[in-house]
Amino acid sequence: MTLSQLKKHFSESVSEIYTDSESVFIFQIFAEDILELNHFQQRQSTDLELSDEKINQFQQIISELKTGKPYLQILGETEFYGMKIFIDENVLIPRPETEELLEIAIQRISNLKSQISNPRILDIGTGSGIIPLVLKKYFPESEVSSVDFSEKALVTAKKNADFHKLDINFIHADYLSFDLNKNFDVIISNPPYIGIDEENKIADSVKEFEPKIALFSPTSDALIFYRKIAEDSKKHLNKNGLLFLEINQKLGPETLELYNDFSHSELIKDLSGNDRFIFGVK
Ligand SMILES: C[S@@+](CC[C@H](N)C(=O)[O-])C[C@H]1O[C@@H](n2cnc3c(N)ncnc32)[C@H](O)[C@@H]1O
Numbered sequence: 001m002t003l004s005q006l007k008k009h010f011s012e013s014v015s016e017i018y019t020d021s022e023s024v025f026i027f028q029i030f031a032e033d034i035l036e037l038n039h040f041q042q043r044q045s046t047d048l049e050l051s052d053e054k055i056n057q058f059q060q061i062i063s064e065l066k067t068g069k070p071y072l073q074i075l076g077e078t079e080f081y082g083m084k085i086f087i088d089e090n091v092l093i094p095r096p097e098t099e100e101l102l103e104i105a106i107q108r109i110s111n112l113k114s115q116i117s118n119p120r121i122l123d124i125g126t127g128s129g130i131i132p133l134v135l136k137k138y139f140p141e142s143e144v145s146s147v148d149f150s151e152k153a154l155v156t157a158k159k160n161a162d163f164h165k166l167d168i169n170f171i172h173a174d175y176l177s178f179d180l181n182k183n184f185d186v187i188i189s190n191p192p193y194i195g196i197d198e199e200n201k202i203a204d205s206v207k208e209f210e211p212k213i214a215l216f217s218p219t220s221d222a223l224i225f226y227r228k229i230a231e232d233s234k235k236h237l238n239k240n241g242l243l244f245l246e247i248n249q250k251l252g253p254e255t256l257e258l259y260n261d262f263s264h265s266e267l268i269k270d271l272s273g274n275d276r277f278i279f280g281v282k
Contacts, residue, residue, distance in 0.1 A: 129157030191225035
């Protein structure tokens with residue numbers, strides 16, 4: 001089988017799940033990984049004869065894609081804020097909105113840095129580690145702690161931290177019953193924000209392949225993490241400390257209200273125009 005025949009076979013096999021342009025895009029990504037040919041080289045090598053081993057690898061990928069498994073999980077890595085990030089079934093696949101959250105945070109923490117040279121940062125809900133990794137990369141003098149209840153997620157996050165040689169203090173704990181024992185200059189979080197009773201409204205592809213603990217709050221209270229963060233901020237966020245949260249777009253005003261004792265708090269929309277972030281100054 002040649003490369004162009006494989007490409008056609010690939011597109012036809014996944015046509016029930018992906019549009020033509022999506023399947024071309026996904027094929028290119030896997031061809032880059034398996035055949036070690038960049039996009040330009042792939043276009044120049046349409047007649048390349050492929051070994052049975054390579055064809056079998058693509059066949060395996062097709063079988064997995066047909067189950068609805070996200071292609072990034074099959075690939076095992078993604079790019080986030082310009083960094084290579086390993087992912088697997090134990091962590092949330094990084095979302096573009098979280099890149100926006102970090103853009104907002106980096107800009108505002110830079111301003112804070114004129115007053116505090118080594119800010120102490122707490123991230124709640126580590127997942128693949130994207131938030132603490134990006135912040136530690138941008139603010140090497142900062143002290144970054146990150147808590148997650150999922151031991152398996154922490155294994156992946158540590159793998160990412162080792163890969164990028166970044167020093168993060170990972171904490172394995174249930175944040176909802178965790179006593180913070182020090183104060184922070186920055187609290188940031190993208191916690192689970194869907195009430196467990198709303199599970200039936202979420203697409204099967206998300207529910208089936210991404211960890212439930214990353215998506216759903218443990219009760220029907222979708223704001224349970226935000227309430228605990230508000231409580232902790234009272235005692236453990238320093239004066240003029242900064243708060244950055246990714247939130248459920250349907251609960252903007254209710255979530256913002258939890259932080260009305262801050263000297264400043266605002267809702268910020270994402271690029272799609274949804275209420276998606278809260279920025280607060282204590
Ligand atoms: C929405 S995901 C966000 C992951 C990552 N920060 C990101 O933006 O991709 C929420 C994370 O919170 C973690 N989590 C869920 N319940 C938790 C709890 N009770 N205590 C600490 N972490 C928890 C999940 O394991 C998951 O990694």
